[in-house]
Amino acid sequence: MESLQSHRVEMISIAVALVAIGAGTAFYFYITKKPKGCLDPENFKEYKLVKRTELSHNVAKFKFALPTPDSVLGLPIGQHMSCRGKDSVGEEVVKPYTPTTLDSDIGYFELVIKMYPQGRMSHHFREMREGDYLAVKGPKGRFKYQPNQVRAFGMIAGGTGITPMFQVTRAILENPDDKTNIHLIYANVTYEDILLKEEIDNLAIIFPNQFNVYYVLNQVLFVSFSFQLLILSLTISQFFTSYLFKSRLFLDSKLFIEKLAFLLSSLS
Known part of the structure; x- marks a missing residue:
């Protein structure tokens, strides 16, 4: 009987250990596996404007939703993306912008835009309302930042x-x-x-x-x-x-x- 109980305790201990190892492994992969970014360097993708905040008479902050609440933009630090819109006469215009958000900001990205009176892309942002979509592709740029690369x-x-x-x-x-x-x-x-x-x-x-x-x-x-x-x-x-x-x-x-x-x- 004592031997049977010892065997049972041993089996339970092994099971607990396996569960702990499995949970630890899952957690490790969860925190180390970087989610795939939404950006496409070759094709424009559209993102919905969910919030527009006026910061001054000619500056606004635009918040765009990513496909899911767990999505990340996928823009490397120090790089930018191309935004496509239409100017005041309806002609297509593409201009680079850098978000103020990082991939640690999950589910959305933000642009702070100063809208100039004669700016072609400024016209597009000036006319944007919540619910509209912005076409974006990227990343663009050669700068690649690595932590502690300089003092x-x-x-x-x-x-x-x-x-x-x-x-x-x-x-x-x-x-x-x-x-x-x-x-x-x-x-x-x-x-x-x-x-x-x-x-x-x-x-x-x-x-x-x-x-x-x-x-x-x-x-x-x-x-x-x-x-x-x-x-x-x-x-x-x-x-x-x-x-x-x-x-x-x-x-x-x-x-x-x-x-x-x-x-x-x-x-x-």
Whole structure:
């Protein structure tokens, strides 16, 4: 009898162990198997606009649903996709855009769009309403980001050019294993033109030792543009000293700053 009970306990232990192994294996494959992305590099696919949020008089955030709640877009970090629409005279237009969302945002993707008066694709987005569809294909681009591939990124963005920078920044900061530092210089004409400011500021608050952002405006009360360039020059010089020169990479920082000043002044 005692032998039978011992045998029964042994069998139960083996069964429990097998169940545990099976569950662990299933969980491993669940967390390691990356879902297939929805994007097609050759063919346009249509995605439904489920929410449109007006951020200013000419900027809106568009949220598009993916085929299922568990779907991911499948856009590599730092790359973009082609969006197709029609301009004011009905002619087809295709333009690249970078979502502000990542593949960790499951079931949807978002675009933050600034709509210019004469922009051909801007017309298409301006006319879009919830329930409409947007044709998209991709991914596009040669940039391939790998965590910790560099010690620090120095980013310079102007206007709507912030979206790819924001995407890369989010990917770095939301990955606890990525220790890359980020220094972002973001230039705009006015304070109201700053896109994603709340989101950027939140990241700077949450990751103060890893992410620094510097805003530069062409039109601002009480602070001259030349004074901003002076502060910006000091910031860039500090970045070069901290990272580039230590890597024995020689750059003419004075010439770089002069070119940057010319670029920023062209925003006016």
